[in-house]
Amino acid sequence: MAETRVPSPARPAAAPPSFHLLAKPSGSTCNIDCAYCFFLSKEALYPDDRHRMSEATLETYIRQLLEAHRTPEVTVAWQGGEPTLMKLAFFEKAVALVETYRKPGQRIQQTFQTNGLLLDDAWCAFFKRRGFVVGLSVDGPQALHDAYRRDRRGQGTFDLVMRAQRLLAKHGVEFNILCTVNAANQTRGREVYRFFRDDLAAKWIQFIPIVERATAETLAIANQGWSDKGGGKRLLYTQTGDLVTDRSVGPEAYGRFLIDVFEEWVRRDVGKVFVQLFDVTLEAWFGRHLLCIHAPTCGLGPALEHNGDVYTCDHFVEPGQRLGNIADTPLAKLVASPQMRRFGDAKRDTLTSQCRSCAVRNLCNGGCPKDRFALSKDGEPGHNYLCPGLELFFTHTRTLMAVMGRLYQRGRPPADVMLWVANEDAKRDPRAPCPCGSGRAFEFCHGDKAKAAASA
Ligand code: SF4
Numbered sequence: 001m002a003e004t005r006v007p008s009p010a011r012p013a014a015a016p017p018s019f020h021l022l023a024k025p026s027g028s029t030c031n032i033d034c035a036y037c038f039f040l041s042k043e044a045l046y047p048d049d050r051h052r053m054s055e056a057t058l059e060t061y062i063r064q065l066l067e068a069h070r071t072p073e074v075t076v077a078w079q080g081g082e083p084t085l086m087k088l089a090f091f092e093k094a095v096a097l098v099e100t101y102r103k104p105g106q107r108i109q110q111t112f113q114t115n116g117l118l119l120d121d122a123w124c125a126f127f128k129r130r131g132f133v134v135g136l137s138v139d140g141p142q143a144l145h146d147a148y149r150r151d152r153r154g155q156g157t158f159d160l161v162m163r164a165q166r167l168l169a170k171h172g173v174e175f176n177i178l179c180t181v182n183a184a185n186q187t188r189g190r191e192v193y194r195f196f197r198d199d200l201a202a203k204w205i206q207f208i209p210i211v212e213r214a215t216a217e218t219l220a221i222a223n224q225g226w227s228d229k230g231g232g233k234r235l236l237y238t239q240t241g242d243l244v245t246d247r248s249v250g251p252e253a254y255g256r257f258l259i260d261v262f263e264e265w266v267r268r269d270v271g272k273v274f275v276q277l278f279d280v281t282l283e284a285w286f287g288r289h290l291l292c293i294h295a296p297t298c299g300l301g302p303a304l305e306h307n308g309d310v311y312t313c314d315h316f317v318e319p320g321q322r323l324g325n326i327a328d329t330p331l332a333k334l335v336a337s338p339q340m341r342r343f344g345d346a347k348r349d350t351l352t353s354q355c356r357s358c359a360v361r362n363l364c365n366g367g368c369p370k371d372r373f374a375l376s377k378d379g380e381p382g383h384n385y386l387c388p389g390l391e392l393f394f395t396h397t398r399t400l401m402a403v404m405g406r407l408y409q410r411g412r413p414p415a416d417v418m419l420w421v422a423n424e425d426a427k428r429d430p431r432a433p434c435p436c437g438s439g440r441a442f443e444f445c446h447g448d449k450a451k452a453a454a455s456a
Pocket residue numbers: 292293294298299300301313314315347367368369370
């Protein structure tokens with residue numbers, strides 16, 4: 001062990017009581033080559049580097065993370081790149097360090113995001129034994145998953161990911177599905193959702209829009225992907241440019257995808273399947289913002305690189321967004337730094353006029369700053385590229401979210417909304433357009449399951 005235990009550094013008075021740090025122990029290195037994964041290009045930030053976190057940095061990180069929290073709950077979140085590249089012994093060590101530095105009464109949630117390819121019985125037994133929640137990246141059924149999630153030889157990774165899912169299930173590991181919404185699956189929301197629910201028995205699902213920015217100069221190279229394969233010119237991805245790659249989700253298509261899923265979920269699965277955006281939207285009705293993307297401000301989600309460098313956010317691991325290094329400055333101080341506060345407050349302070357007067361602003365809050373590179377309806381720059389879809393989704397779901405909110409306030413389960421929907425569906429002309437907005441008749445769209453549920 002390279003480091004001895006040292007006294008707690010002073011916590012700045014302005015330090016937040018808690019934050020959600022994503023640690024990248026193997027940096028942005030990965031064992032596959034997803035076409036849309038601009039994180040792969042971040043290897044270029046650390047040339048001639050092994051991209052592996054040392055034991056000394058690991059210990060400093062765990063100690064400082066636990067010291068920095070004033071809440072009883074602390075999340076230790078492992079991300080990549082691909083964290084399994086660090087091997088199991090590294091995480092055994094991490095768990096032991098958590099036990100060493102855990103303050104009395106602190107409850108630790110350990111999460112681990114993986115592509116699943118290296119998982120085996122030993123990994124899954126470890127996750128189960130240590131109570132990890134594992135996020136598995138899957139983009140839908142085989143053809144949709146393999147559209148972009150390929151290995152370095154260009155082979156789809158679907159079969160290996162399904163093997164990982166079976167292993168997680170066999171060991172009883174709690175897992176959630178992380179699915180990107182991209183150009184290949186954007187019109188197949190319901191099919192993707194049903195696959196997760198019916199084939200993978202997923203209970204927790206998270207949808208992430210793929211928005212890869214580029215400029216007129218970089219677009220052609222960006223469209224080729226972000227890894228170093230082929231020996232061609234390689235870009236370092238930064239959040240610049242007002243163009244997007246061919247793989248990016250369309251602005252309105254993103255909203256349509258979410259509505260397609262929502263209309264299925266609200267008829268069958270409320271209280272049984274948890275879709276992150278639906279949960280946080282319902283919470284936002286009560287003024288609680290659990291997801292940075294739709295919170296009024298951000299700046300509580302720093303990213304830790306393998307060498308101890310801390311950045312404002314996992315999406316902003318780029319020059320100019322580095323806050324410092326935990327070997328020199330305690331984590332609590334970095335998170336409380338004026339640079340981080342400015343970053344977080346800018347989310348609110350740079351809203352366009354369209355956002356400020358938007359009817360669903362309290363739910364959306366202008367979305368993530370990384371996606372704010374479009375023009376608003378008044379031609380104001382810095383508006384969210386995804387706005388047409390976000391507005392569609394938040395407006396479309398408003399009535400049913402309000403119903404769920406009222407149920408909750410009256411002490412009834414929000415799942416009772418399904419009875420309300422079944423009642424409304426029973427009055428609906430089956431040949432009338434489906435409320436999802438697909439343009440198809442209700443009976444050939446979301447009506448099929450509604451009928452089955454109503455007659456059950
Ligand atoms: S930049 Fe986006 S992803 Fe990062 S903390 Fe802010 S809202 Fe969250």
